[in-house]
Amino acid sequence: xxxxxxxxxxxxxxxxxxxxxxxxxxxxxxxxxxxxxxxxxxxxxxxxxxxxxxxxxxxxxxxxxxxxxxxxxxxxxxxxxxxxxxxxxxxxxxxxxxxxxxxxxxxxxxxxxxx
Amino acid sequence: xxxxxxxxxxxxxxxxxxxxxxxxxxxxxxxxxxxxxxxxxxxxxxxxxxxxxxxxxxxxxxxxxxxxxxxxxxxxxxxxxxxxxxxxxxxxxxxxxxxxxxxxxxxxxxxx
Numbered sequence: 001x002x003x004x005x006x007x008x009x010x011x012x013x014x015x016x017x018x019x020x021x022x023x024x025x026x027x028x029x030x031x032x033x034x035x036x037x038x039x040x041x042x043x044x045x046x047x048x049x050x051x052x053x054x055x056x057x058x059x060x061x062x063x064x065x066x067x068x069x070x071x072x073x074x075x076x077x078x079x080x081x082x083x084x085x086x087x088x089x090x091x092x093x094x095x096x097x098x099x100x101x102x103x104x105x106x107x108x109x110x111x112x113x114x115x
Numbered sequence: 116x117x118x119x120x121x122x123x124x125x126x127x128x129x130x131x132x133x134x135x136x137x138x139x140x141x142x143x144x145x146x147x148x149x150x151x152x153x154x155x156x157x158x159x160x161x162x163x164x165x166x167x168x169x170x171x172x173x174x175x176x177x178x179x180x181x182x183x184x185x186x187x188x189x190x191x192x193x194x195x196x197x198x199x200x201x202x203x204x205x206x207x208x209x210x211x212x213x214x215x216x217x218x219x220x221x222x223x224x225x226x227x
Contacts, residue, residue: 042219106159
């Protein structure tokens with residue numbers, strides 16, 4: 001298995017632009033998580049899905065952030081409009097729920113820089 | 116709401132020293148506990164996990180952790196660290212409701 005795939009790996013954009021981050025979970029996993037990691041705030045859970053349904057989006061910082069999971073093999077995290085304080089590494093992770101062992105498998109992350 | 120507290124923000128050790136990283140959680144129900152490691156420039160990887168049974172769990176690279184239910188703790192230990200253990204370590208709680216919460220992380224620097 002290729003593991004969790006995220007694209008792009010790096011994104012540099014100007015303030016005000018729309019940013020879309022993509023994630024392909026491991027095949028067969030039915031839970032998907034979006035995290036943001038910064039030096040100041042550490043690792044924050046933004047939102048997670050079970051069976052393509054958003055379960056808890058309380059970590060989404062503002063209405064500028066939105067996430068979708070149209071099917072079991074794809075999810076997007078969109079920021080519109082982007083701001084410099086959104087600069088961070090965004091990780092996607094997937095796991096099996098409620099079966100198996102709940103271990104989350106993390107993707108390589110997308111490093112977002114908003115100038 | 117569940118929360119995870121890692122007491123040490125940054126730990127500096129010399130090679131061969133023993134390591135213990137603290138982790139406490141708060142949650143009233145059944146939890147599954149994890150330690151993840153993030154090496155410089157890489158993504159998080161599972162180090163070890165606890166679900167049930169023996170509260171002393173062994174992970175990769177000589178790490179182990181002990182779940183003490185009465186103390187809501189899941190401390191990570193290694194008897195002798197190596198320079199290659201330099202990384203950031205995250206404790207995480209995963210409830211049966213499907214939500215995960217990570218601690219703020221502890222950065223471990225091992226001096227050769």
